[in-house]
Amino acid sequence: MNVGIVSYGAYIPRFRIKIEEISKVWGDNANSIAEGLMVFEKSVPDIDEDAITIAVEAARHAINRADVDPERIEAIFTGSESHPYAVKPTSTVVAEAVGATPNLTAADFQFACKAGTAAVQACIGMADSGMIDLGLAIGSDVSQGAPGDALEYTAAAGGVAYIIGKDKLIARIESTYSYTTDTPDFWRREGMPYPEHGGRFTGEPAYFKHVTSAASTLMKKMGTKPSDYNYAIFHQPNGKFPTRVAKILGFSSEQIKPGLVVPRLGNTYSGSCMMGLAATLDIAKPGDRILMTAFGSGAGSDAFSISVTDRIEEIRNGAPSVEQLLANPIYIDYAKYAKHKGKIKL
Template structure:
């Protein structure tokens, strides 16, 4: 069935903090941490930025690339684990900001780092069924990490937005598959300020089990082999995991390296896979095949088989590219970072 990506856009805050700066505060060895995580710095939201503002910016950058009537957007879903309100949807803020109200359905999703890809799957279903002409799927986060916790070194900020439809596709979504279990590798209860995690438990039974399971199922459904793809995009909680899982599945460096942005901006959680995919779409050519697999703790993974169309070249030039957000940022001291993140009350 037809359906896929009509447009895409991202937003990443301009502020950064280096791993050396964080490590110095906690008397840790920065080289050991950078070598272990393969991350040298991360993005930090401005004082007045949150998941809602990042989602709005990503959505606007998506709509800059195409000429559509925003009133034809029949669904907006925002995936995040850092929604600004416990009770009040982020999606309605985005809908109002892009002038898509009032005749649409909107909701917030939460599934750790894969809520954005879940939103894409839902929008794709609505579009293919004819219930919506367009759906806007967003993954956005200003992720949290407790002071001195390992998460503090990687928890970044950013988001990606994808306009899903049936006509004028820049990339057709051919197949999708998911792999989901009740694996409690990462959690945060209501009222808790920072999330908890299972340390090394988040690796094999969490990330690798689910990313591998979803990807292998997709390859089975499509009848494809890893070398049938030009690009492979995997969720980037750090710089090691996506490389390790790509090699384990049979993908080579030429396929997976173009999507890697975690070294520059950290783990943007729900935005991570979507920003990685956008990085690839920024440079893809008609006919290219892309495999994309997200991961969300708790735990699940969504995998997509994507074919780039001839429409990609026009859309690529009409909005800011991921590299535009990876340019030299404004670097913060730990004290300034703590103020930006609200760690100091």
């Protein structure tokens, strides 16, 4: 494919809550939970933030990072589990906010935590075929977890945007491959405020089967092996799963370390894997190769082989890095967290 990433941008809310703050309310062992999940704090949206505002901020950072003319963007796809409207697209609001031309196609994607990478694949196909000049693919979530549920320790907020095209690439997408089955490990029915999950079933046969199948098949298809990559990113519902799947596939802890942001961020759902890629691009050098594999419950995985170009050095400092966005957090207690997340009903 003669297509790749033209620019990228991320956004993470400043508010955080520590795992021990949540555990105090529910009487759980904070150290046991934090060490078991490998998550120690998570981001929390401000009262006036949602998946749309987060998507807009990430998109603006992507546009500003490489000084992209927004009128060149001819497709916008936003993946999320928490679109604020059941019937009203997120992507049209993003288009208006960033100054894109109305001569574009837009749609919202939903496939649990891989809706963002599904949007990337759609933009890849359209840009590579010549249907569009540039495409904007976004993964954005203010993910939900019921009070007292295990998800409450990891469900976070954040978003990432990638501009996909054929010219002035900072990273070339060498190939992509998906593996998908009907595995109902996680779901939220219409009208229900919080998702439900199948407990340990979400690991096997959901996460590990799909991630290993997509990643190994892509490498087989390309004739590559783990040692051919400088970095690897796997979907991060917690710190434990990506660390384990990396070992299964033959990747080292050094290869996944730059992109493993979940311990300080939590699970940003549709933005999770894409946030790890953004953190890796923040420090990658020209010629580096990256393997990224997303996972979405329900279930499926999208794997990508990516090669970084010389242009990365030119645009890297044009927008905040993931590390900068994680810095200087504002910590809140459970009461403020519940208010910010709308868990208190009047």
